[in-house]
Every structure is written in C-alpha cells, then in structure tokens.
Amino acid sequence: MSDLFRQSVNTPQPQNQNLRPKPTPIPTQGRSSSEYDDYSSSSDSSASSAASVATVRPSSREHEAPPTHWTNYFEQELFLERTEGEQVGRYHVYLTPPTDLKKGPLFICHHGAGASGMSFAMFAQEIRKKLPEAGILSLEARAHGSTIANATSGESIIDFSLEALVSDAVSMIQLTASNQSWSTIPPTVLIGHSLGGAIMTTLATTHFRIFGPSLIGYCVIDVVEGSALEALSHMKTYLSSRPSIFSSVEDAVTWHVRSRTIRDQRSAEASVPSLLISSPTGNGKLIWKTDLMSTSPWWDQWFQGMSQKFLTGRGAKLLILAGTDRLDKELMIGQMQGKFQLTVIPEAGHFVQEDVPEKTAGLLSEFFRRNDRSQMVLPPKVGDLIKQGKKV
Amino acid sequence: MSDLDKAIAQLRACRPIPEIQVRELCYKARELLIEEGNVVSVDAPVTICGDIHGQFHDLMELFRVGGDVPDTNYLFMGDFVDRGFYSLESFLLLLCLKVRYPDRITLIRGNHESRQITTVYGFYDECLRKYGSANVWRYCCDVFDYLALGALVMGAGHDLAPIDAPFADPSQSNTDADDVEIELLNSQGQILSRFPRNRGGTQDTSQLSNTPSSPSQTKEQTPSRNGAPGTGATSTSGGSANNSGGAVLCVHGGLSPLIDSIDKIRLLDRKQEVPHEGAMCDLLWSDPDEIDGWGLSPRGAGFLFGADIVDCFNRKNDLSLICRAHQLVMEGFKEMFSSTIVTVWSAPNYCYRCGNVAAILELSEDGANAGYAPRSNGDMNRSNGVQSEKEDKRPGPGRRYRVFDAAPQDSRGMPAKKPVADYFL
Numbered sequence: 001m002s003d004l005f006r007q008s009v010n011t012p013q014p015q016n017q018n019l020r021p022k023p024t025p026i027p028t029q030g031r032s033s034s035e036y037d038d039y040s041s042s043s044d045s046s047a048s049s050a051a052s053v054a055t056v057r058p059s060s061r062e063h064e065a066p067p068t069h070w071t072n073y074f075e076q077e078l079f080l081e082r083t084e085g086e087q088v089g090r091y092h093v094y095l096t097p098p099t100d101l102k103k104g105p106l107f108i109c110h111h112g113a114g115a116s117g118m119s120f121a122m123f124a125q126e127i128r129k130k131l132p133e134a135g136i137l138s139l140e141a142r143a144h145g146s147t148i149a150n151a152t153s154g155e156s157i158i159d160f161s162l163e164a165l166v167s168d169a170v171s172m173i174q175l176t177a178s179n180q181s182w183s184t185i186p187p188t189v190l191i192g193h194s195l196g197g198a199i200m201t202t203l204a205t206t207h208f209r210i211f212g213p214s215l216i217g218y219c220v221i222d223v224v225e226g227s228a229l230e231a232l233s234h235m236k237t238y239l240s241s242r243p244s245i246f247s248s249v250e251d252a253v254t255w256h257v258r259s260r261t262i263r264d265q266r267s268a269e270a271s272v273p274s275l276l277i278s279s280p281t282g283n284g285k286l287i288w289k290t291d292l293m294s295t296s297p298w299w300d301q302w303f304q305g306m307s308q309k310f311l312t313g314r315g316a317k318l319l320i321l322a323g324t325d326r327l328d329k330e331l332m333i334g335q336m337q338g339k340f341q342l343t344v345i346p347e348a349g350h351f352v353q354e355d356v357p358e359k360t361a362g363l364l365s366e367f368f369r370r371n372d373r374s375q376m377v378l379p380p381k382v383g384d385l386i387k388q389g390k391k392v
Numbered sequence: 393m394s395d396l397d398k399a400i401a402q403l404r405a406c407r408p409i410p411e412i413q414v415r416e417l418c419y420k421a422r423e424l425l426i427e428e429g430n431v432v433s434v435d436a437p438v439t440i441c442g443d444i445h446g447q448f449h450d451l452m453e454l455f456r457v458g459g460d461v462p463d464t465n466y467l468f469m470g471d472f473v474d475r476g477f478y479s480l481e482s483f484l485l486l487l488c489l490k491v492r493y494p495d496r497i498t499l500i501r502g503n504h505e506s507r508q509i510t511t512v513y514g515f516y517d518e519c520l521r522k523y524g525s526a527n528v529w530r531y532c533c534d535v536f537d538y539l540a541l542g543a544l545v546m547g548a549g550h551d552l553a554p555i556d557a558p559f560a561d562p563s564q565s566n567t568d569a570d571d572v573e574i575e576l577l578n579s580q581g582q583i584l585s586r587f588p589r590n591r592g593g594t595q596d597t598s599q600l601s602n603t604p605s606s607p608s609q610t611k612e613q614t615p616s617r618n619g620a621p622g623t624g625a626t627s628t629s630g631g632s633a634n635n636s637g638g639a640v641l642c643v644h645g646g647l648s649p650l651i652d653s654i655d656k657i658r659l660l661d662r663k664q665e666v667p668h669e670g671a672m673c674d675l676l677w678s679d680p681d682e683i684d685g686w687g688l689s690p691r692g693a694g695f696l697f698g699a700d701i702v703d704c705f706n707r708k709n710d711l712s713l714i715c716r717a718h719q720l721v722m723e724g725f726k727e728m729f730s731s732t733i734v735t736v737w738s739a740p741n742y743c744y745r746c747g748n749v750a751a752i753l754e755l756s757e758d759g760a761n762a763g764y765a766p767r768s769n770g771d772m773n774r775s776n777g778v779q780s781e782k783e784d785k786r787p788g789p790g791r792r793y794r795v796f797d798a799a800p801q802d803s804r805g806m807p808a809k810k811p812v813a814d815y816f817l
Contacts (some may be wrong), residue, residue: 113817195817228816235817292817299817317690325513329745336443336720336742338679341692343513350816370692379649381685382700 018114068269070094073121074136079140080175087157091172092145093117096124097180098135104187105216105368107136112223113302114275114292115351116145119193121270123353127362131368135186139172141165141195145274146172160295162263162302165195170210170358184210189368190218193353197223198302217316218373219364221352224321225306226328232299240293246286249273256337260349267354307331311339316371320363322348322355341367394493403485406448406478408522414484418531418764420491425538430662431641431654432540434498436757438465440512440642442736442750443502444486446476446514449799450740450750451485457796461489462496467543468738469717470502470644470676473532474513475743481533482523483515501539502644502717503676507667517682519673537663541675544654545715545755552790559583572790579796589787605816607675628632638712640755640789646733647697647705647716649673649686655708658807668693679719680733680803699729712788716754724751724795731788742796754792 071075074094082089094117096105105126111119117138124136135216142148146168148157177185188211192200196221203210204218242259246252253272255261262268276286310317319339321329325344327335335342343363348355370376396539399409399417409417439458455546458464474478489497503509510516511531519521552572560582574587629711641654651657651670660672667673677694680702681687687696702714714733719726740750791813 010557136501223816230815296815316688318692329747331747332743332745333720333722336746337717338689338691340690343692346512367692371688378688379686381698382704383684 011348041107052265068273070118070129072309073118073124073270074138075370078176078179080172080179082175083151083173086151088151089142089171090147090149091166091168091175092140093172093176094121094136094138095176095180096134096136097129098186099133101184101186103133103135103374104135104214105131105188105372106137106188107191107364107368108173108188109136109138109191109353110193110196110199111138111141111144112196112351113141113295114144114288114290115193116140116269116271116274118274119301119351120191120353122264122267122357123360123364126357127365130365131359133370134190134365137173137176139169140167143295144152145289153267159295160298162202165302165355169199169203170207173210185214187372187374188214189216189364191221191353191364192218193221194223194350195298195302197221198306201309201313203259203305204315208314215315216368217318218313219318219320219367221360222322222348222350223303223306224319224326224328224331225303226330227326228303228306229300235299236293236296244287245279246276247284249276249286252286262351263349263355263356264307267351271354285386293321293376307334310334316367317341318343318363318367320345320352320360322350322352396488398662400485400488400492403481403488404452406481408480409484411525411528413522414528415531417487417491418535420539421487421535424491424494424523425535425540426663426789428540428635430541430658430660432498432500432543434465434467434545434642436545436755437468438498438545438548438755439755440469440545440715440732440736440755442469442738442752443471443720443742444476444482445471445504445739445742446472446479446482446487446518447739447742447798448476448478448482449801450738451482453579453740453796454750454752457581457794458754465496467498467545467642468500469543469642469715470500470539471504471799472499472502474504474510475516476514476739477518479515480532487535498543499539500543500563500642500644501536501541501662501666503666505536505539507533507536508665521525528537537665539662541660541672542641542643542654545642547638547758548638548712548755548789549758550787550790551649551756552792555792557583572722574787575790575792577792577794579656579794581794582653583752584795591626599796625743628731637800638787638789640712640713640715641709641711642715642717643675645674645676645694646678646680646716647695647701648678649695650674652705652708658810659771663669677718680728680735699732702729702732703753720746720748722746722748724749725793734791740796744798744801749795749797754794755789756792 006048027321043144076094078093078095080091080093082091098106109117109120109123111117116316119142120136120138124138127134127136140146142165143156148159148168150157184305190200190204191231200218201220204215206210208215218262243255246255249272252275253268256268257263257265258271277289279285279287307328310319311330319340319342319346321342321346323346325342327342334340345356345359353360367382395413399413402409422757441454441458455461458466468486472483476482486497486499490499504513504515507751510533515532516526516529519532520526522699552575557577560578560580564585571589572586573589576586577624577760578584594774629768648671651674656671657675662672666676674694679689679691679694681696681698683696683698684700686701687698689696698706706712706714713731715736716733717736719735719737721735721737725734725736734753736753737748738750738752740748742748
C-alpha cells in the first residue's frame with residue numbers, strides 16, 4: 001500500500017483537514033528514490049479497518065505543487081475501498097465532478113494496460129475548456145493504481161481477467177457515486193482507451209443498468225478486436241524491447257517522447273511519473289509500476305468478442321482510431337451500415353488522448369452535445385403533423 | 393484514336409494516366425458538371441449503381457454484368473473512392489467515360505467525395521503513392537465539388553422490358569413472365585427469381601414494412617400543382633393509366649428534414665466541400681431506418697428517417713421510389729418500407745473482406761409510349777382509379793437486379809501490409 005494511501009485511510013475523516021497529505025511533488029531533477037514511495041503498490045492489510053473512503057484535496061496552505069501534479073487536472077483524488085468476501089479492493093480514482101448533476105456530462109475514463117488514470121489528465125484539462133460544466137472520473141485498474149488483495153493474507157490477487165477488471169470498474173463508479181452522495185449517476189459518456197475500451201464496451205453491453213437512464217454513449221479509443229488479436233504475437237517482443245529501468249522521471253519522459261510512444265511533451269510529463277515506482281533494489285532507479293508480462297495470460301480474452309459487444313452496447317457509439325483505419329470485418333460491416341461513428345486521426349499514435357488531447361476533447365464534447373437527450377430536438381414525425389392538422 | 397479514348401483504354405487496363413492528362417480531364421469534367429443542376433434528369437432505361445470504393449476489378453465486373461458504356465446508360469450514386477486499392481483508376485475511368493459519353497453516364501456525389509474523408513480513408517494516400525504529389529488528389533477534389541447531389545429518373549416502365557434469359561434453376565422456367573415487378577439475375581445473366589406485382593415484392597431480401605400508409609390527404613382535393621414529377625409544379629405524372637413507373641429519385645444517402653421537395657435540393661449551393669451539417673450533408677449521409685419520423689444518425693452526420701417520412705416525401709414529389717446507396721447490404725440490395733426506398737450496393741466483398749455480394753438495378757424504359765416521360769396535362773389522378781382503391785401510392789417501376797460477386801483480384805498495386813501497431817494494450 002502506498003504511504004499516501006495509508007496516511008489517508010488512517011486519518012479519521014473529515015476532521016483533520018490540516019493533516020491531509022500534501023500534494024505529492026513530482027520530482028523534476030535527480031530526486032532520491034524515497035520520494036517515489038507514493039507510487040509503491042505494496043500492500044498493507046492493517047488499513048482495511050479504517051474508513052473505507054478518503055478524499056484528498058489539495059490545500060492552499062501547502063507549498064505549490066509542480067505544474068504536472070494531478071491537482072492541475074482534477075479536483076479530487078479518491079481512495080475507495082470495498083471488501084467482498086476474501087477480497088479487498090482499494091481503488092484509486094481522479095475526479096472532477098460535473099457542476100450540474102442533472103445535466104452532466106460525466107466522462108468516465110478507463111486507461112489502457114500499463115497506463116494510469118493520468119493518461120486522461122490533459123484530456124480532462126481540455127474538455128473543461130470546451131465544456132466547463134463537464135465532470136471527469138478517471139479510473140485506475142488493479143496494479144495500475146488500485147490494488148486488490150486477499151483480506152487475510154494481504155497478498156495481491158493476480159487476476160486480470162476481463163470480468164475482474166469490469167467488476168473493478170463497476171465498483172469504482174458505484175463507490176464514487178456514494179462518496180459524492182449522488183442519488184443517480186449524472187448523464188454519462190464512457191471513454192476507454194485500448195484495454196480500457198474493452199472494459200467500457202463490456203460495461204455498456206452487460207452492465208448498463210448501473211447507470212440507470214444516464215448512459216448517453218461510449219467511446220473506444222484505438223483498439224479493434226481483429227487488429228489487436230493479430231498484434232498480440234508482437235507484444236512480448238515489444239515489451240522486451242522497451243527499457244525496463246530509468247534513472248529519472250525526466251529520463252522516462254524523454255524516452256516516451258523520443259520513441260513517439262507519447263507524442264506530446266505536456267501529456268508525457270503529466271502521465272509518465274504515475275507509471276513508475278522506485279526500484280526495489282534501492283539504487284535510486286525507477287521501474288514500471290505495472291508488470292505487463294504478468295497480465296499476458298489474459299490478453300486474448302480481453303479483446304475476444306469486443307467488436308460484437310461494441311456494436312450491440314447501449315447508447316451512441318464512437319470509435320476513435322489513430323493513424324489509419326484498421327477495422328476488422330465485423331466493424332467494417334457495422335461502419336458501412338452506419339451503426340457507429342468512426343473518426344480516424346492520422347497524426348496521432350496509440351495514446352490518442354495524450355497525443356492530441358485538444359482534438360480528442362473536441363470530438364468527445366461534440367459527441368456529447370449531439371447525443372445529449374435533454375437538448376435533442378428532432379424534426380416532427382409525419383403522424384404528429386397530421387394530428388396537428390398540418391398539411392404534409 | 394483520340395487522347396481521351398487512349399486514356400480510357402489505359403485506365404481500363406488499370407494503369408494511371410499522366411498527371412498532366414488528369415489535370416486536363418478534371419478541367420473538362422468540371423466544365424461539363426458545372427452545367428448540370430443539383431438534380432440531374434436522367435431518362436430510363438438506366439442502370440443504377442451504388443458504392444464502388446476503388447474496387448477497380450469489381451467495377452470491370454460490373455460493366456461485364458451490366459453492359460459497357462455507352463451501350464448501357466449508367467447512373468453511379470457516389471462513393472467512387474476510398475478503402476479499395478484503385479480509387480484513382482476507378483474514379484478517373486468513370487470521369488473519362490463521363491467526358492466521352494456525357495449523356496450515357498451520370499455521376500452523383502457520395503459522402504466520400506470530400507477532401508476531409510479522402511485524406512483519412514485512402515484516396516489521398518493512393519494519389520501520393522502513385523504520383524508522388526498531392527496534385528492529382530487536388531484536381532479530383534475540385535471535381536468532387538461539382539458533382540450533382542441527386543438524379544431524377546423519368547420514364548421508367550411499370551413493366552420490365554422482357555429479356556431473353558434462361559433460368560438458373562430450370563424448374564422455375566414456367567414462372568409467368570407477365571407483370572413481373574422484380575426480377576433477380578445472377579452475374580451469368582440467368583434469372584434467379586421473379587416476383588409478380590400482385591405479390592408486392594415480398595421476397596426474402598425485401599424488407600417490407602408493416603407501417604400503414606399515412607392517411608391520404610389529397611385524394612379528394614383538386615391538385616394545386618401540375619407538372620413533371622419532382623418539380624414544384626408536380627401533382628401527378630400518372631397521366632396515362634398503366635404506363636408509368638413514376639419518377640425515381642437517386643441520391644447517395646437519403647432525405648433531410650430541411651428538404652421537403654426536390655426543388656429545395658435544386659436551390660442548394662452545392663459547389664463546396666461537403667458540410668458537417670445541413671441539407672447537403674444530410675442528402676449524402678442519412679439512412680432509412682425502422683423508426684417513426686426522424687432519428688439521430690449513429691454515424692455522427694445526417695439523420696435516420698422512417699417509413700412515414702419516405703411515404704410523405706414520395707407523395708409530395710410524385711415519386712414511386714427513392715434509390716440510394718451508402719449502406720452496405722450483404723445481399724447487394726435491400727428494399728424497405730413497402731418498396732418505397734431501395735439501397736443498392738455495388739462493391740462486392742467490400743474492402744476485400746466483408747463477404748457480401750453486389751448488385752446493380754436496371755430500370756426499363758416505359759415501353760407503352762416509347763420512353764416518353766409522361767407529363768401531366770391536366771388530366772389529374774387518372775391512374776388512381778385504375779389502381780388499388782385503398783392505396784393512392786404510386787406503383788413502383790419494374791426492377792431488375794443483377795447480383796454479382798467479387799472479381800478475382802490481382803495483387804498488383806496493393807500496398808504492402810501495414811505494420812502492426814507497436815503497442816496496443
């Protein structure tokens with residue numbers, strides 16, 4: 001468990017405002033490894049009896065956080081806990097609530113494998129420029145910021161099946177709603193990048209009831225079942241070819257930008273720190289927070305059947321692809337039958353929302369406006385015109 | 393052999409023509425297209441084709457099945473480019489044919505005939521690959537802006553012109569050839585099936601809606617308008633009983649809530665990039681759907697429209713049928729809403745992977761009065777008495793669908809398989 005988490009859950013809420021942890025400064029130059037402890041995902045079961053929910057708000061009395069700190073993109077950071085049988089889920093999400101719960105929209109975002117909730121940091125900033133009333137809830141999957149552990153042994157549970165990840169997402173959404181005392185979930189657009197796309201698509205297909213009537217639609221960013229399954233065989237090679245250790249955050253940011261993994265400096269500065277933890281060898285180096293190789297047994301399962309689910313889920317559908325259109329047969333037929341909206345962004349790489357945050361935000365705000373049922377005015381039906389005595 | 397004929401021969405062999413010739417061709421095509429109205433009038437007989445999407449070899453198969461230009465009069469409903477590997481050759485060939493035989497081929501605009509769409513879906517990249525510069529793409533896009541938005545087919549016959557064709561299944565050969573409304577042929581020209589008019593085209597591929605026709609509102613009134621179908625002066629062109637199939641509107645996508653008469657299409661300023669919204673956008677983007685009234689299109693542009701909208705529009709404009717493309721149909725064509733609208737799709741095995749067949753639709757000329765498109769002459773609603781009492785809906789023209797499969801592909805010109813994405817988890 002992270003220090004930040006332990007500290008916050010052990011702190012009785014909400015009396016001790018001034019004991020809240022400081023915004024964690026993002027180290028910018030040659031910091032020592034101890035400052036990265038916040039990113040540690042080691043578990044500590046002793047905290048399980050503490051308040052299940054804790055909110056961290058930045059305090060103005062603290063020293064100013066660096067420009068890439070989460071407080072610059074989101075209003076709140078929530079630590080949420082749910083115990084189910086032998087399993088304790090400690091969830092971490094970022095939230096900016098919508099200004100009007102009835103109108104929304106709330107964009108619920110899920111990152112891809114190996115990324116984090118900060119993958120939507122720049123997007124969150126940009127969407128608020130276009131839709132100042134919008135809310136953003138950015139979820140973090142297990143081993144990506146949230147932890148799922150055995151209640152007695154405290155050991156992390158290794159289960160990256162799609163069902164488990166979907167049930168985590170449901171828990172995070174429900175816990176956030178109760179934390180915020182929302183009676184109903186505000187009008188919602190789901191956004192999933194990559195693996196997150198598979199999770200959000202499943203939510204919209206089989207778990208849409210948790211949203212009541214609030215689910216407006218969903219957007220999948222740069223993942224298509226056919227091409228994803230095809231590329232799986234290359235993934236292990238890819239993973240083994242990327243650096244496994246960085247000497248500093250700057251180093252890691254530079255690698256992400258130079259390798260064009262993330263094609264926007266500001267986005268990389270915002271998201272890359274959250275991908276790293278200090279190396280357990282204590283040599284001051286940084287390693288990846290998420291061990292992607294350990295998730296490989298589930299890769300196929302994540303994407304299988306995704307196209308079918310995408311086409312049949314509840315609500316409006318938007319698919320954003322990077323580079324070229326790589327639709328599989330099922331989506332190609334669906335697209336040419338007009339079943340969903342497809343937008344291809346040639347200049348973007350896989351991390352579309354980080355590469356072109358402004359454009360992504362523009363697309364999503366348009367998508368919401370178009371499908372916002374409270375604002376929708378369709379031309380009258382012929383039958384209604386006749387009833388009104390109008391000549392048609 | 394003129395330069396144009398040489399260019400046609402070269403393009404038929406699927407070889408691009410030099411950039412300078414493309415420039416000249418596009419210039420000539422624009423001069424020709426600028427003279428066309430937003431809604432082109434086309435006289436039957438005509439063969440109507442849907443999306444092509446750069447599938448050059450399948451376009452050749454289409455010409456083999458449907459007959460060559462200028463022997464057959466063609467109407468292509470847009471989406472010539474993108475997705476397939478030979479958008480350039482396909483579009484330039486069609487354009488050459490248009491310039492060479494302007495009265496025998498009509499091209500209208502699809503949503504892919506746009507700068508924005510072609511930059512993303514392949515045509516731009518193809519031009520760049522084949523010419524090393526974007527000039528040819530630019531010339532073509534300038535032509536796109538001049539393509540008509542729709543076509544009105546006049547003088548289509550109620551009865552199909554008889555053809556001398558064998559049945560694919562000889563046991564059916566005693567099927568009555570009289571009063572056939574729909575005839576289905578395979579790519580060998582064999583008849584697959586016939587549907588007589590009294591059965592109203594209740595075939596498998598037709599999706600007939602049960603929507604009752606909306607209450608007739610003009611039957612007893614004196615018609616206030618009086619002219620050719622599809623004009624503001626329209627009342628009915630049913631003139632001579634039992635002859636006309638009525639006028640057929642062809643458009644790439646469908647209807648628009650901003651367009652209640654064909655004259656309103658004529659008033660649009662079409663010489664521009666396809667806008668993101670508005671009437672012109674809707675005509676190229678909308679889809680019919682099993683809904684009541686109008687709906688939001690899942691495509692993010694245009695609308696969905698129901699049977700009531702089609703019925704109302706067809707009555708008001710004196711149309712017997714709307715013919716459109718834009719949506720992939722696995723069977724090549726699909727009639728909807730009691731055969732008041734049909735989707736025709738002409739790209740077999742779309743994008744080399746969808747496994748669908750393609751179709752073209754032939755409308756015969758009206759044999760009863762030598763192809764003369766009947767105009768009302770004050771003798772209103774005469775046909776109404778002849779046809780069914782309960783429906784004052786115009787009977788559709790006889791429709792002959794030729795269904796065909798993808799041509800064998802050669803792999804020349806196919807771009808190397810795209811490298812798979814580095815990272816996608």
